[in-house]
Amino acid sequence: MPLSLHHVPRALTWHPETRTLRIIDQRRLPEALVERELCTIDEVDDAIRTLAVRGAPAIGVAAALGLVASAAREAHPTRASIIAAIARLARSRPTAVNLPWAMARMRQVIDAGDADGALLLDALAAEAARILAEDIAMCEAIGRHGAALLADEACVLTHCNAGALATAGIGTALAPVYAAMAEGRRVEVIACETRPLLQGSRITAWELQRAGVPVTVCTDSMAASLMRDGRVDCVLVGADRIASNGDTANKIGTYSHAVAARHHALPFYVAAPSSSIDAAAPRGSAIVIEQRDADEVRRVGDRALAPADVRVHNPAFDVTPAELVTAIITDRGIRRPPFRFTA
Amino acid sequence: MPLSLHHVPRALTWHPETRTLRIIDQRRLPEALVERELCTIDEVDDAIRTLAVRGAPAIGVAAALGLVASAAREAHPTRASIIAAIARLARSRPTAVNLPWAMARMRQVIDAGDADGALLLDALAAEAARILAEDIAMCEAIGRHGAALLADEACVLTHCNAGALATAGIGTALAPVYAAMAEGRRVEVIACETRPLLQGSRITAWELQRAGVPVTVCTDSMAASLMRDGRVDCVLVGADRIASNGDTANKIGTYSHAVAARHHALPFYVAAPSSSIDAAAPRGSAIVIEQRDADEVRRVGDRALAPADVRVHNPAFDVTPAELVTAIITDRGIRRPPFRFTA
Numbered sequence: 001m002p003l004s005l006h007h008v009p010r011a012l013t014w015h016p017e018t019r020t021l022r023i024i025d026q027r028r029l030p031e032a033l034v035e036r037e038l039c040t041i042d043e044v045d046d047a048i049r050t051l052a053v054r055g056a057p058a059i060g061v062a063a064a065l066g067l068v069a070s071a072a073r074e075a076h077p078t079r080a081s082i083i084a085a086i087a088r089l090a091r092s093r094p095t096a097v098n099l100p101w102a103m104a105r106m107r108q109v110i111d112a113g114d115a116d117g118a119l120l121l122d123a124l125a126a127e128a129a130r131i132l133a134e135d136i137a138m139c140e141a142i143g144r145h146g147a148a149l150l151a152d153e154a155c156v157l158t159h160c161n162a163g164a165l166a167t168a169g170i171g172t173a174l175a176p177v178y179a180a181m182a183e184g185r186r187v188e189v190i191a192c193e194t195r196p197l198l199q200g201s202r203i204t205a206w207e208l209q210r211a212g213v214p215v216t217v218c219t220d221s222m223a224a225s226l227m228r229d230g231r232v233d234c235v236l237v238g239a240d241r242i243a244s245n246g247d248t249a250n251k252i253g254t255y256s257h258a259v260a261a262r263h264h265a266l267p268f269y270v271a272a273p274s275s276s277i278d279a280a281a282p283r284g285s286a287i288v289i290e291q292r293d294a295d296e297v298r299r300v301g302d303r304a305l306a307p308a309d310v311r312v313h314n315p316a317f318d319v320t321p322a323e324l325v326t327a328i329i330t331d332r333g334i335r336r337p338p339f340r341f342t343a
Numbered sequence: 344m345p346l347s348l349h350h351v352p353r354a355l356t357w358h359p360e361t362r363t364l365r366i367i368d369q370r371r372l373p374e375a376l377v378e379r380e381l382c383t384i385d386e387v388d389d390a391i392r393t394l395a396v397r398g399a400p401a402i403g404v405a406a407a408l409g410l411v412a413s414a415a416r417e418a419h420p421t422r423a424s425i426i427a428a429i430a431r432l433a434r435s436r437p438t439a440v441n442l443p444w445a446m447a448r449m450r451q452v453i454d455a456g457d458a459d460g461a462l463l464l465d466a467l468a469a470e471a472a473r474i475l476a477e478d479i480a481m482c483e484a485i486g487r488h489g490a491a492l493l494a495d496e497a498c499v500l501t502h503c504n505a506g507a508l509a510t511a512g513i514g515t516a517l518a519p520v521y522a523a524m525a526e527g528r529r530v531e532v533i534a535c536e537t538r539p540l541l542q543g544s545r546i547t548a549w550e551l552q553r554a555g556v557p558v559t560v561c562t563d564s565m566a567a568s569l570m571r572d573g574r575v576d577c578v579l580v581g582a583d584r585i586a587s588n589g590d591t592a593n594k595i596g597t598y599s600h601a602v603a604a605r606h607h608a609l610p611f612y613v614a615a616p617s618s619s620i621d622a623a624a625p626r627g628s629a630i631v632i633e634q635r636d637a638d639e640v641r642r643v644g645d646r647a648l649a650p651a652d653v654r655v656h657n658p659a660f661d662v663t664p665a666e667l668v669t670a671i672i673t674d675r676g677i678r679r680p681p682f683r684f685t686a
Contacts, residue, residue: 030650190656193640193648195538195562201640201649209650217640217649218656219538221563221596225661228598253564255571256603263602297536297544297560300643305536306544306560307373307552313533313561318568 003181008211011058011165014065014132019072019125021065025052026165030206038062041070041085048092048099055166056240057273060098061135063089064106064128071121079110079120086110095240095290095316098275102131132168138273139169141331146176146236146271149327149334150187154180154233157190157223160251161203162238162271164211173238173271174204176329181213188214190232192223194251196296196314220253224260235261239272239328246322246339247284252315258324267326274330279343284319292316346524351554354401354508357408357475362415362468364408368395369508373549381405384413384428391435391442398509399583400616403441404478406432407449407471414464422453422463429453438583438633438659441618445474475511481616482512484674489519489579489614492670492677493530497523497576500533500566503594504546505581505614507554516581516614517547519672524556531557533575535566537594539639539657563596567603578604582615582671589665589682590627595658601667610669617673622686627662635659 012023025034027050036052038044044066047053053062067085071077090103109127110120150156162173170178180187189208194200201217208215218226226232235257241249248254248270261268281287294312298305306312328335335341355366368377370393379395381387387409390396396405410428414420433446452470453463493499505516513521523530532551537543544560551558561569569575578600584592591597591613604611624630637655641648649655671678678684 030653031647192564193538195536195564198648201653205653206650209653214654216654216656219563219596219640221535221538221599222656222658222661224599224602225595225658226656252568253562256564256567256599259567259603259606260599263606297562300648301646303644303646304374305541305643306548310373310544310548310552311557311559313559313565313569315565315568318565 002184003178003212005170005178005182008164008170008178009207010168011053011055012062012065012168014129016125016129019069021062021069023047023053023062024165026054026203027052030202038066038069039073041088044070045088045092048089055161056098057135057138057167058165059093060102061132061168063092063099064102064131067106068121068125068128071124077121079116082124083107083110101275105131135167136169138331139167139171139175142172142271142329143170143175143179145334146269146329147179147183149269149329150176150180150185151233153186155188155190155231157192157226157232157235157257158204159192159200159220159237159254159257160194161199163204163207165203165207166238172273173236174208176236176271177213178211188216190226191215191217192220192253192257193217194253195220199251220256223257227260227264227266232266234267234269236269236271239270239276240317241281241287242270242272242277242328242341243281243283243286244277244279244341245283246325246328246337246341248320248325249284249287249289249317250320252318255318255320258320262324268324269327269329270325271329274332277330277341279341284321287319289318290316345527346521346555348513348521348525351507351513351521352550353511354396354398355405355408355511357472359468359472362412364405364412366390366396366405367508369397369546370395373545381409381412382416384431387413388431388435391432398504399441400478400481400510401508402436403445404475404511406435406442407445407474410449411464411468411471414467420464422459425467426450426453444618448474478510479512481674482510482514482518485515485614485616485672486513486518486522488677489612489672490522490526492612492672493519493523493528494576496529498531498533498574500535500569500575500578500600501547502535502543502563502580502597502600503537504542506547506550508546508550509581515616516579517551519579519614520556521554531559533569534558534560535563535596535600536560537596538563542594563599566600570603570607570609575609577610577612579612579614582613582619583660584624584630585613585615585620585671585684586624586626586629587620587622587684588626589668589671589680591663591668592627592630592632592660593663595661598661598663601663605667611667612670612672613668614672617675620673620684622684627664630662632661633659
């Protein structure tokens with residue numbers, strides 16, 4: 001039975017009549033499905049900052065819609081108050097490029113005329129709705145292109161969460177899985193847990209299960225032996241940033257799967273919005289890798305997993321060199337090596 | 344300054360005058376160093392069963408010494424009560440071969456004559472002390488042979504805990520590190536955390552820190568990118584079982600490090616007691632891999648890391664094929680491929 005895409009959970013929903021933004025509070029996953037309405041700039045800022053909403057595409061969309069939702073609930077929203085809110089939301093997370101990009105688009109609406117009050121709010125709502133629609137369409141295009149790479153019965157290994165819960169649509173790396181399932185094909189997913197923050201076991205496994213896609217969780221260290229046992233048909237991951245030569249920065253651990261895929265002669269696919277391509281970065285070595293807090297590795301909740309003062313290596317990302325990448329799937333289509341992305 | 348081996352923690356200590364066995368309670372690591380005295384068969388059985396003492400060599404030694412300690416504290420130990428205790432301890436963990444092996448040696452002491460009372464106890468104490476001394480000597484021999492493979496300044500990546508806390512001596516995979524440090528060489532260790540049970544971050548990091556060896560913890564998924572960055576000189580791991588062709592079963596995740604080491608042209612060493620060689624197993628495919636409880640992956644303490652009912656892949660071990668192994672270090676020396684171990 002084909003999967004209905006209606007069962008794919010949505011990171012956020014927008015109700016244009018009431019200008020209401022609802023999100024799934026991803027901090028509570030997988031233990032509870034809690035939806036929250038974001039009504040004020042404080043709430044939007046807090047949701048982004050604390051990862052209640054996460055994933056570069058999703059937070060850009062959430063910031064744009066949240067700006068409109070909060071302005072619509074203010075007694076007297078002014079150009080100045082909205083401009084201040086834009087500046088604040090643009091800073092709510094440091095890394096993702098989508099956040100300042102979405103806020104720049106909202107700012108352009110303000111700068112484009114001298115509308116004020118309800119007229120300005122209408123123009124901002126229209127722009128936010130366009131950002132939302134573009135994100136949904138981007139996911140669908142990646143799904144359509146990527147599904148063509150999957151066999152009719154495929155076992156896809158993925159890492160981290162580049163799924164519906166990271167976007168406003170059906171995801172990036174998981175979009176081809178959903179698209180193939182919607183065509184009635186049989187796809188199953190192995191979700192690597194993705195230490196240290198466990199987005200794979202917490203979020204990817206939850207959303208796939210919810211959508212009705214067969215999913216198995218494993219630790220990151222099990223991927224290679226699953227490949228050796230013939231249990232994996234391809235690796236399919238997202239990307240945080242792609243250099244113009246195809247080198248791909250993605251969640252730490254991605255590179256180890258790329259090495260293992262090459263060793264076992266399996267395809268390694270990257271799926272990402274074309275906006276993740278950074279044509280200004282000639283190669284992966286130009287991408288700065290953020291080092292994160294040691295306690296992400298040393299603790300889970302209040303449980304010590306390592307000596308409190310032990311030295312820890314905790315980069316947020318690694319870079320997979322283009323020579324290990326079989327194809328890059330974007331909303332614009334499928335690219336194969338040699339990669340040469342231009343602005 | 345050379346490391347003094349006196350700082351290497353000991354999984355267990357034996358006081359022959361008082362026939363007293365003390366262990367480090369490894370369930371409490373890394374949060375607390377708690378030593379416990381094991382005085383009764385119930386306490387010995389419980390310590391082995393609940394992993395207070397763990398590591399195949401250590402539990403064989405602990406069972407032999409614990410048998411003597413508990414018999415010495417009984418009012419009237421009989422041949423029958425000691426035989427029953429031996430049978431019970433031999434079953435306290437299912438997998439490790441050292442436990443039934445050590446118990447068989449103690450049983451032979453009983454079967455060898457008709458001594459009873461204090462005389463029998465003396466004979467059992469002497470045999471347990473021999474088992475202890477042999478284990479300490481085995482570790483030292485592995486350390487001596489293995490240290491020759493390390494450069495004067497080396498960064499060793501290891502997985503799980505094949506250290507002092509898994510043996511009665513200075514460990515197996517970590518023995519070459521300790522031996523090289525004791526010679527005044529500069530060795531540092533990268534300890535992969537070893538999901539799901541985290542023996543690397545909890546135990547290996549703790550014992551190395553305690554011993555004064557520089558150690559950095561990383562998640563298992565970071566090993567490949569550390570190799571790519573030139574931060575690793577070799578991989579050195581233990582083994583649960585080695586087939587006669589050199590295929591090596593060890594803690595899950597070992598294989599992914601072997602694949603990554605090969606990709607980066609780094610040596611991959613296995614260190615283990617010669618008793619871990621199973622000449623009856625012609626190759627790794629003959630080794631049965633235990634599947635463990637899904638909640639080891641789905642939960643840490645009372646914290647859910649994945650949906651409660653999600654399917655999980657959780658093998659205890661993986662098998663690294665001999666062609667990825669640069670050398671096997673045992674107490675008998677260093678072997679290089681092609682491996683052909685005989686009984």
